[in-house]
Amino acid sequence: MKKKKVVVIGSGFSALSASCYLAKAGYDVQILEKNYEIGGRARQLKKEGFVFDIGPTFYWMPDVFERFFNDFEKSPGHFYDLIKLNPAYRVYFGKNDSISIADNLAEIKRTFESIEKGSARKLEKFISLAKKNYDLAVKRLVYEPGENLLEIINMQTIIRIKDFFRSIQMQVGRYVKNKKLRSILEFPVLFLGAKPSNTPSFYNFMNYADFGLGTWHPMGGMYKVIKAMASMALQLGVEVRTNDPVRSLVIEDGQVKKVKTANGSYDCDIVLSGADYHHTETLLPLEFRQYPESFWKKKIFAPSALLFYVGFDKKMKNVSHHTLFFDTEFEAHAKTIYDTREWAEKPLFYGSFPSITDQTSAPEGREAGIFLIPIAPDLKDTPEIREQYFDQIIQRLEFLTDQKVAEHIIFKESYCINDFKADYNSYKGNAYGLANTLRQTHVLRPKLKSKKLRNLYFCGQLTVPGPGVPPSLISGKIVSDLISKYH
Secondary structure, X not given: OOOOEEEEEOOOHHHHHHHHHHHHOOOEEEEEOOOOOOOOOOOEEEEOOEEEEOOOOOEOOHHHHHHHHHOXXXXXXXOOOEEEOOOOEEEEEEOOEEEEEOOOHHXXXXXXXXXXXXXXXXXXXXXXXXHHHHHHHXXXXXXXXXXXXXXXXXXXXXXXXHHHOOEXXXXXXXXXXXHHHHHHHHHHHHHHOOOOOOOEHHHHHHHHHHHHOOOEEEOOXXXXXXXXXXXXXXXXXXXXXXXXXXXXXXXXXXXXXXXXXXXXXXXXXXXEEOOOHHHHHHOOOHHHOOOOHXXXXXXXXXXXXXXXXXXXXXXXXXXXXXXXXXXXXXXXXXXXXXXXXXOOOOOOEEXXXXXXXXXXXXXXXXXXXXXXXXXXXXXOOOHHHHHHHHHHHHHHHHHHHOOOOHHHEEEEEEEOHHHHHHHHOOHHHOOOOEOOOHHHOHHHOOOOEOOOOOOEEEOOOOOOOOOOHHHHHHHHHHHHHHHHHHO
């Protein structure tokens, strides 16, 4: 019996995940990638001996990665070495004023207690609650396909109903009062793409991912994970074609019959898009699109980002592998992202210095720096604006860490909204997909299965379960299960 042919658009985490599951299930799988290399947002930049992860740099929720590879009788250790970071990250609040988060809860509790008396006991209670939510959410709920609300209504969620209508910000305030400690506890929900004041407190399971499971680094960078998944896909028989952007989907009798690209045309029984959901629908005639432009315009998107990849000719001082710069007011910055949608005057920013941990990231005696400023999608993006913000964060980096930096820059490359649009067809140049607010959770997110074409499916950060690398891996699994269910 002839295998059913699945054409997968894109090769990011969710698309690669789905491709592996589908190939294992017996489908004939072909990946079409528009760029010259696979990985979607998780590509690499190599320059003058430096290696940068262009996209994700945080390796959180290692159990999700473990579960993915276990499904193929493998483990991450078959493909890459994992290092648990200590400190997990450092947060700067002012000049010579920083807090380091250790790799274990006992030490983190001591740090909290030294800043706010009595907070260690409260933190332990908070993380215990977060673990219970993690066990429910990550081990069960996020693996549901979002076809109907009954998937997530059970006794465990009913007794937690208040957690869906109370914000993370409100909940954190009940456990700690110190402003710095509160910002550290609120920080993990930024991975969900929403403000702590808009994120249901049920999502405190991200705090368990942070303090309970820790922050890790795959030696060689996050692209090592992409290479591992691609290697597994190829072993399972998946065909990968790069530099072959999809131009249109040909519809006959209520289903996609062909995928037309810049280089040819591909017959198919099923189409799965791991590309931008909005963009994929623009490849269809109007009558087969599920969501009008008005739908997308009303949605709350996670931030976009202004990124810089910088080579330094010296080793940096007073920074950790992951370093957060919270020396300015978070609420003011968040307002520019979600409310006024403008460039922040003095934004928070994040720095990653992978060469502190990983010698493959930079030549000996040098440092690789990745800097990220969260911004609202679809802002005006010009070389002058990029330069203005680069100068600002370098000046603040020098001041906060008490060292000369600007004179040690060998080169810098930038990446922003225009690049997200050009490279990924990203709606409004968003970087992280749809925010996980209460009104954009589970069944309220764009569907994995098209309502208008019986053989068209979607996966990735604009659909279920949401933004982030672990959710993308999960998205690939649940959409492959749906395809098996209906085909």
